[in-house]
Amino acid sequence: MTGFAERFIEQGRQEGKLEGKQEGEATILLRQLQLKFGGAPEMARRKIEHADSQTLLVWSERVLTAADIEQVIGD
Numbered sequence: 238m239t240g241f242a243e244r245f246i247e248q249g250r251q252e253g254k255l256e257g258k259q260e261g262e263a264t265i266l267l268r269q270l271q272l273k274f275g276g277a278p279e280m281a282r283r284k285i286e287h288a289d290s291q292t293l294l295v296w297s298e299r300v301l302t303a304a305d306i307e308q309v310i311g312d
Contacts, residue, residue, distance in 0.1 A: 255290075262293040269300045270309065277306055284310050 263285050270277040277285070285293070299309045 238279055259290050261291055266293055266297050270306060273300060274306055281310055
C-alpha cells in the first residue's frame with residue numbers, strides 16, 4: 238500500500254472515531270435531559286445532533302444546575 242493510501246485510511250479511521258465520540262456524547266446528553274426534564278423537544282434534539290464535542294460537554298455540565306432545557310442549550 239502506498240503512503241498516500243495509508244494516510245487516507247488513517248484519516249478515515251480518525252474521522253470515524255470522532256463521529257462515534259460525538260454520537261456517544263449526544264446520546265448521554267439526551268439521556269440526561271430525559272431523566273431530568275422528561276425528554277427533549279425536536280428542536281433541542283436537532284441542535285444536540287449537530288453540536289461539536291466541546292459544545293456537548295458544556296451542555297452536559299449545564300444539565301446539573303439548569304431549571305429547564307433552554308438553560309442547557311440556549312444560546
